[in-house]
Every structure is written in structure tokens, then in C-alpha cells.
Amino acid sequence: MTIADLQTPAFVPREVRGLPSSPGTAALKQRYLSSPLMVDVEYLRHLTASHRRTDGLETLERRAEDHAFALEHLTPVIHPMDRLAGNKTRFIRGAVPYANYAAGPFLREIRRQEQDAQQKVAEQGTGGGIALARERAEQEGLTVLSGKFLISAEDLEEFKDLCGYWEDRCMMAAGERLWKSSFVHGAFIESGWTVGLYTAPHDPCPEGRIVLDFETALARGNEAILAEIEERISGFQPRAIPEARSLYFWRAARRALKGALAFAERHAREAERLASVEKDPARRIELLETAAACRRVPRHPPRTFREAVQSFWFTYLLGHLEGAHLGYSPGRLDQVLHPWFVRDGGVSFDEAVTIFEELFVKMTQIEYIASMSWQGLGHGNLFQNCMLGGLDAEGRPADNEMSLAILQAQINMQMTQPTLSVWYDDSLSDAFLMKAAECAKTGVGYPAFFNLKTYVRHEREASGLPESVIRSHAAMGGCTEPTLQGMSYGVVQAGFVNHGKLIDLTLGDGLDPVTGLRLFPPRPLSTYEDVEASYVENMHAAVRRWQQYWNYVMLAHRETVPLVFCSVFVQDCLGRGLCMDDGGAVVNRTPTTLSSGLVNVANSLAAIRRLCYHDRVVTLDELRRALADNWKGHDLLRKKALAVAKWGNDDDEADAIFLRLFDDYCRWVAGQDNYLGCPYDPSMLAISTPVPFGKVCAAFPDGRRAGEPLADGVTSPFPGTDTHGPTAVIRSSGKVDHARIRGGLLNLKFHPTALKGEKGSRNLLALIKTYFDMPGFHVQFNVVDSEMLRDAQAHPDRYRDLVVRVAGFSAYWVEMSRALQDQVLWRTEHGW
């Protein structure tokens, strides 16, 4: 009995609730909320048309030509009320289906759709825009694709043809041709997919976790960069391979930039056309301003703050269009835009807030369509991470007026994108940190707080760059993986290793208890040390083979979909004459090996150690029988298993196991080089993997039942097992050497009453400081109350804009799957 588990008070409203700063941005948000999710094949159509006629071009040149051709033919759409020009699709909420990455899964999806028009998709949300999509589909004869997207019958036919074209040409097909007939552990990888040891195949292998060099893009303008490229081309004589190949990259870069300029010009013309027929004089002025901005940027440096935002948006958007990105991020937006705010002089703080509100609606309107598995993992979240605060090159606090304006804009709008994060340092201003706490109290789930000191230490060890460079370029590539803005390789998204499945396989003597497939040889389990060693050996094999498999995938990526436009804005690709896939970036140690579920492993081993070998209340075989029975009929044993101290309570025994496994994982991961010749960086994230990973796992010795989600986050305790409060969670998590990994994740959930008023904000900041002194790396907060969440489940329509933080990102509550909603509820209530 504790006081805590009796606290289920009545509805407590969130303390901070913002409103859009202008009727215009309020209308933009409303329009977004009431728009269905659409698939737009237009980019793919033009890309494919080009690809059909570019056979024979060198890979980089062909890639640039196809992308640029598409940019020169996309319909320039400026929706009513829009002042920023440029969209990823023709729709308000639209996704580009990148069949050039992976066509197979889309074809399978279309075929399934044809077979079963009434398909019910179990694990995607049903509220909000998704419900709207289904309604519209019925009324207008549209087809629902991938569970929640709409596509017209005409477009669907074309999409089918386009997928057919790419089926054998896409990156996935190229990869499979490569690894299936050369990788000795290929069959193991496929078994791993079958049992759920790994996230599903790389369909359609998303790009991402990259931040472009927006500072240079804005300050120089594309014309100056083009001139530099021209100079390089004309001053270069191909003499020896591989240097001679630089010529291809520069030529490709030139083509990609020209496409970008054409894209901007087409929008300028469209804005002028709209202005010429516009009746409302105020709107007409807006459109002419937009036209002037599109004529100016990104070709030249901006003249006003609004043009600076337009220039950022064009570069950001065109990079986003080039690849199937997840974790592609705006980076240090407050640093990039502050000089332009100061230079403008005519724009007020409040006007800047409104412009950010417009930008954030734009960013949220980008949707992501992939195979059901990836979509399920990301819950449609694109992980566009905007970093605030931090330090400058000299080590001075870098928070500025734009940091405050960006926070205010998201307090007002509470859009799911971009997710905001703070690079924390003790020297940041009180006004900024208090504003960040205020934003957290909206319940929107951001900003997340990251400890800059920890990352600087990691990056110094990983890349050897000077501290000043790391400080001034530190950004976040996606949810919780730090990267250097405009300097680091963008990662061909590696999938995850499921630590939970390794418990199943270890206790199953190498056999998967769910499918009966054998993945590992049986190993001795007669002592506790045997059990732990067996898990470690299995983990080693699973991780190493997964890394090796990814190197084949990255190689196939180089040969099919290298990023040319993005490479132009990553140092030092132009200087070296190499695209990112050829090692052009300054830092090539960004590829990580991802895994989740280690907390469940530590908890399970702690329970086995206590119950089977220390207190000897049960033999390992009896325990295994209870797990096979999914704990049915073994309630008393399960109670004992639950009572064993778990990770997250500052219990040295349980924590020691976690720390040992963590240490071994980091060491082992770095023992393999990535495709670019650098050691893989260890990382642990979660996104939504705890749900699908838990679904495929049998019952665990820690008391978890079969199919239940795994622990979320990286150092977050398993729901209900943290019985000593948030400070004990932090003390446990603070024992981890966070500088060893690129990433890390601690979710803490608070009832609004715990954070009430100025005192509540100050306590929250004290908690962050204490954790980061340890030093921790990342912490984020859910400010919720269980009554509210329960009501949201019953009445999703009343909570259309309710946003909740789950494992590294925000998604609209009512669009999340029931299973994930339940996990959040479960955590909130802390009740087993």
C-alpha cells in the first residue's frame, strides 16, 4: 500500500493551454485538423518518367536528374491562407509513396486491398484524421491505403503501374539481390523477422536522422554555391580513380541545385498568378510578398525574416522530398534564424511567433507512408526535431529571442511537429528554462531535455572533433540521437534488435517458444551465470548479424538512391567531391545499432537470479513451465516474481545487472565497422517498438504476460515496477554512462498537480539539473492525468488535439493504437 496508488483524483485540467496567436494560424490549424490523409503519386510519377529515360547515366547523375526533373514538374500549390510557399504534396496532409525505395510492400498492400476492400487494420489508430479518411473514402469512392491514407481510383491505378516499374529496380530489390545470395547469415535474418527478433524488413528503408547546413544555405544562397560547383567542375581534370569520380558528384550536385531553383521560381509564378486574380486586396499583398520571397530565395540570401523562414523552408522541404525520411530534422532553428531576425529590424517578436506557427503547421502537414510495420512503429510521426538553447562555439549560452518565440509558437499551437528539444546547460537563462517548463506543462510532451555535456563527451570520443565545433553544431537527428548539424552522415535507418525476444530464445534453449523456429544452439543453463552468459552470447550473434546485414543494405542504397541534394548541404561533401554515401560527410560514425527492451532483460534476469538460484523458491524448469502457461495458474509465483526488485528503484542488485548488460552491449556494438568504415555507434531508442516487440514475446520471468508491451524508453522502468518514485528512477538511470551511446531515453510521467505553478516549474528544472549533474543524457515528461486519458479513449472526438508523449515523439492521442494508449494509461496509474 502506498499513498501513490490511491491517488486517482478527479479531472484536473492542464495548467497551461495555449491558443494560436492570430486568427490566421488558428484557421491553418483547424484546416489541418479537418483534412484527410492523402497519398500523392505526383512526385513518384515525375521521378519515374525521368528514370525511364535516364538509363545509362552514372548513378549520382541519374539520381540528381530524376529528382530535379520531378522538382521542375511538380504542381506548385499555394493553398488559400498560405504565406509560406511549398508543400511536399498537392494536399493539406499528404504523403509521398517512395516506391523507388521499396515497391514490393506497396504492391502487396494494393493486392491485399483488392482482395479485401473491407480490411480492418488492427494496430493503427482510428480517431481524428484517420476516421475522417475512412468516412471520405466511403462518400467519394476513394480507396483507403495502408490503413489510413486515401487515394483516388485513378491515382491508385497509376500507383500500381509505378510500383510495377520499381519492383525490380528499387533499393529493396537491389539489396535483396545482393545479400540473399552473398550473406552467409541471410537465412538467420529471415528467421529473425519471422520470430520478431528484428523490426520487419527494410521496407521502404527510410532515410533520415540528418540535419542540413541551413546556416550556409541561407547565408550564401544557392547561386553562390552553384558558382562554387561550376568552378570545381571547370578546374578539375579526372586523372585517377577514385578521385576522378568527384566530377560525377559535382555534376549531379549542380543538377540538383538547378532543380531546386526551378521549384522556387515555379512557386513565384504561381503566387503572381493567384495575386492577379485575387479579389481581396489584403490577400493580394500577401501573395505578392510570397512571390517576391520565392524570386529571392533560396537563390540569394534573404532580405527579411520572413524570407529567411521561406529560404529555410525551401531547402528543408527539397531535402525532405529527395528521400523517404524519418528523423530528418530542422536542427538548431533558433541559431539559424536569429541573425535574420536581428537584421530585419522591422519584425516584432510577436510577428515572429506567428511566422513560426505557420511554419510548424507546414511541418506537421508532411505525412509518412510506408509499410504497415514502420508506420505502426512511428505512428505516423516523422521525428522532426528542433533543438533550442545549447551553447555557442565559445561555450556561451546560446538561447535567444528565437528560442523563446519557437517555444511560444508551440505552446500556442501544440502541433505534433516539429518536436522541440532543449540542449541543456546550467548557464541557460532563467527566462528560457522557465518558458521550456511552461511548454512541458501544456501536456504536449515536449520539449525533451538533453544534456549537452554528455553529448560533447560522446562526440569527442567518437569523432575527435574540437569541443567548439561540437557545441556549435550539436543537433538532434530524429527523436533522441544527437548528430552534428550539416556535418554528419544521414543514416540509412537501421532497424531494431528486440532484446525481449532474446529472453524467449535464451529460456527456450535457442528455440522460439511462439513459432518453434530454432535460431540458436542450446546452451547450458545450470547456474545463474550460465543463464546470463547464454543471453549475452545470443545477443552477440543477433547484433553482429544484424549489423552485417545493414552493411549490405547501405551498399545497395549507394547504388540506387544516394542523396545528392542533401549532400550539397552536408560539409564537406562538396570539398571532398563525395556524396554522403561515399564518405563525404565530416562525421561518418553516425550509423547506430538500435535495440530496445533491455530493461525487461535485466528485470527477468534479476527475477531468475532471486527465485531460482538465490532464494530457490522455484526451479528454472518450473519457472519455464509457468511462462509457457503464460502465468495462468501460477499467480502466487507471479506475485513473487513481481516482488523481486526491478530496474528503476535505485536497487543495486537489479541495477547492477542492467549496467553490466548495457556495458557489454556498447562494447560489442562498436566491434563492427559500418559501411563507411567507422565503428557502429551503440544506441538505444524505443519509438513504439515496445508494443510490436512485446506482442511477439512470450511471458517473461519479470512477471510480464505474453503479448504485453515491453518497457518503453531506454532507462525508463517497466510500467508499474518503479515503486520508489521518480527520483529513484533518476538515480538508477544516473548510474548509466550515457556518454557511451548515441541516444538514450528516459520518460517520466507527472500528474499536473506535481508541477503546479511557478514552484512546480522550478521543481521540474531542479529535477532536470539533478539528473544531468549525474550526468544523465535525456529526459522528457508526460503531464497527464488518468481521468483525462480514460475520457479520451471513450470520447476521441472531444480530444482531437490531445497530444501525448510516447517513447521519443508526440502523436495525436486519438490517432494512436489502443494498445499504445493503454500503455500510457497503465504507466499513469502505476497499478499492477
Next chain:
Amino acid sequence: MAGEGEGVVFDIQHYAVTDGPGIRTLVFLKGCPLRCAWCCNPESQRRGPDLRHSAPRCRGCFACQAACPGGGVSREGGRPVFDRARCCPADPWACVEACPQGALSRVGEAMSADRVMARVAADKPFYDNSGGGVTFSGGEPFAQASFLRGLLERSRSLGIHAAVETCGCADASDVAASAEQVDLFLFDLKSADPACHEALTGASNDRILRNLRFLSANYPDRLLVRVPLVPGFTDSPENLSGIAGLLVELRVTRVELMPYHELGRDKYKGLARPYPIPTPRPADLAASAARAVSVFRSRGIDSTVGGV
């Protein structure tokens, strides 16, 4: 029961933020001389451990009945009923051990002061960064006066800010002996009128008023008087005026008002005790708080609504 040098603790709560400044750890000591009808910690009142039964978790398997050596568990409508008077002294917690659902629990654990303070001290960095510390609550902490003294001494030597949340019903000598080591008294005052106090809490306020006089005279800067606003019990204008008059006399210039909540309601069920207070309407609570603020303001006393 507690051994030599041990006290009975029924909960330790970390990241507490409503009982004193900053991030705090709340240590709940068992035992209270008062019996307030609205008490939100009814399990705190008896000094010894209590048996708590959670009806929602119980599946009616009667493992408890089989385990109880004293025959203290009977059946009523498919659910167990516990005769707490017959809890067997030889093996009093056999039922708790045997319950596969975790529906039975024991409230109150004997702990040494060192063990308690190890839990408290673990959060020292949080206190240092937030201006927080430890708050000893209950029950009535002075009901375990020597144990409390040990806790306070250790807090002082560890450099941890210590608050005591008290109803004031304690021996004057105990209060005087500890007062020097207490950084903040959160003094819960229900009524200034002796007869009214006895009717509300089952005990006279003699000792309470004496201790309040002592603290207001000697430690005015370490005293925060808190008044619970229990609808129909303490929130009448007469009762609040009486308190305000007393505070004016004692030169106490500030008071914290504690609006009623019924978070304790479910606990009564678990202890097989009735809960006597009907659920008030939120509007009534707000009105009651507003009334109370004006009563104190009219006597020149600064009041804040807190505690939630």
C-alpha cells in the same frame, strides 16, 4: 511492533511538492491521538500495523482463509471478510503472504531511523537543487516522539532541511526538545474552540493550543499554520473566525488553507470502516475557500490556498 530504536512507518513518498518548499521526501509515521472524521490517512491512526484488503484485486480464491491460523477469515457473498480482532499474533501476516493477487497488504513497517534516513538522504541532490528537504508526516509524528527526534537529529547532521507536519497534539516537552532541529512546522489547526475541537476530532485542543503558543512565541519564522476546510466540519464562518482571532492574538500573520479532498475515501473500504462525509460539489469547495480567505483577510491575516 517496532523493536528497540525502530519506528513504524507506513509510507515514504519521493518527489513530494506540497508539504514544504522544493522537492521533498515525505515520511509517514504511524499513530495519531486524533480521530478526525475526514482523515485522508485513516491507516495512519493506529500505532500498530493494519491489514488492508483491496476489493478490486480480490478474486475470491480464499487462499487467505486457508492460510489464516486463527480462523479470522469468513465468507460473505463470495468475498472474504476479515475479523481483525482475531488476527493471529503467531503468524499475523500469513494471509498477506498467501494472497496470489496481492489484494492483501500490511500497512506499517518497523524501520530503524538509519534505514529511513538512507531513503531520505538518497535524494539529497534533489533537495539541494530545489531548496527542498524531508517532511515528517503521519499520523502524528510526535506520537513517536523519540523516533522522530532521532530522525530530526540525523537530518540536521546530514544538512537536510526538515519539516514536521503536526496536528500539535503532543507533549509540550517533546515539542520543546525537538523544536530546535525542525526547520519548518506545518501546524494543522482545526478549531480554536475546545468543545468544538473535541467534537470534531475526539480530543481536546489543550495541548495543541499550548504547543501553538510555544512555537509562535519562540519560533515564529519556522511556523506555518494550516487550516483544513472540511465542508460541514471546519469551514463554518464561526469556526474560522475563532481560529483567526487566536492567530491575531498569537501574532501569526499568515495561514495556508487546505481545501477538502476525498482521496482517502477508498482507503476506508479497505480497512472495513465507514466514510462519513458526503461528496461535496466542486462549486461548494470553491465557495468555501473564498469565504475562508475573506474571513482571514478581514482580520489582517494573509492566506493562501494550498496543499493540492
